[in-house]
Amino acid sequence: MKRFLMSGAMALALAAPAYADGHVNGETVLATVNGEAITVGHLIAMRQMLPAEYQTLPDEVLFDGMLEQLIQQQVLAEAAEASDISREMQLGLENERRAFLAAMFMDDVAMAELTEEELQAEYDAIYGDAEPTVEYNAAHILLETEEEAQAIIDQLAEGADFAELAAENSIGPSGPNGGALGWFGAGMMVPEFEEAVFALEVGGVSAPVQTQFGWHVVLLNETREQPLPTLEEVAPELEEELRRARVDARLQELTEAAEIERPEVEIDPAVIRDQALIAE
Structure with missing residues (x-):
């Protein structure tokens, strides 16, 4: 309606x-x-x-x-x-x-002016002691058994090309692309796979790695550091967090100061569907 x-x-x-401007x-x-x-x-x-x-x-x-x-x-x-x-x-x-x-009240609380000092303090609290994150560029060959994975490792030790072996043997979707996985950071792969990648030196090949998907042979191509974002880059996110925190803090303050009583009443939650209770 x-x-x-x-x-x-x-x-x-x-x-x-x-209506004329100036008279309204x-x-x-x-x-x-x-x-x-x-x-x-x-x-x-x-x-x-x-x-x-x-x-x-x-x-x-x-x-x-x-x-x-x-x-x-x-x-x-x-x-x-x-x-x-x-x-x-x-x-x-x-x-x-x-x-x-x-x-309306909480909107006024949230939208009150934020100072540069508040933004800087929030940035320092989140990023002040943070280290640049490391990203990894790796490739893998996915196989059904540990024996197949070890056979691939043996061929690599004899000088076989990793991308060619991936294209020929990998049962994973990245096989036709030489097993390339591109860049990824911590938390983006299953734990067993990540653990193997993080333990490798650049250019190194892992021992057979078992995950829920099968057995992997992993090659670490390259690593790089992802620099921390600048204050300007994350300012909108920081502002949103600060405003949300203001609202939460003010709501908690008002709630704690209010006299709130909750009578002990045994009641079926389904009562909220009983339209007859408010009908006249």
């Missing part, structure tokens, strides 16, 4: 509002519905809560569309009140008010 009202209102938005404030009345004023302030507050797909519409479209929707909502709200608000409706209003106030 909300989507229907929004779509209908937007379809009626054809002309730009005829938040209390400027744009329409009255049975004596109830709809103001510029109502439109401003409404625009802030619009879904993202409406935020990019031209101002003149939003203006007329939102004004028309507010008029429609006021007409419908008055009709609902005149027919007596049910208990279900009253509970819904209480929930909506609670959620709206909570969201």
Whole structure:
């Protein structure tokens, strides 16, 4: 129903509002519905809560569309009140008010200005003692048995080409590509495979390595250090984490200061599906 009202209102938005700049404030009345004023302030507050797909519409479209929707909502709200608000409706209003106030308050907490010092401190806490990560470039030949893997190792010791043996013998998907796995870091391969790779010197070939996929012969081609990101590179992520931490800290602070009582009541959680309990 909300989507229907929004779509209908937007379809009626054809002309730009005829209000002169410099003569408008938040209390400027744009329409009255049975004596109830709809103001510029109502439109401003409404625009802030619009879904993202409406935020990019031209101002003149939003203006007329939102004004028309507010008029429609006021007409419908008055009709609902005149027919007596049910208990279900009253509970819904209480929930909506609670959620709206909570969201607006926590948004203010989260979006308060972050200083450069806070960002730098967060960066230092995460990356200050961190070491550059090592990445590995390796290839492997996957076989069904340990004996087959050892036979491959023997051929390599005699001078056979690793890529050719991989193309001819590997049962893994990388076989046709010479067994190449490209670059990877810690945590990207199964533990047994990683352990074997990390123990190799560049150019070294492993002993047979068993994993859930079979038996591997691993060649370490190259290693490189991945430098730590700069503050500028991770600033957006740090900001998000700091803002989330602010919200969590403020919520915990307020919750601890509140007098919260939870009566010991034995209740079936399925009660939340019993619509009859709030019907009148």
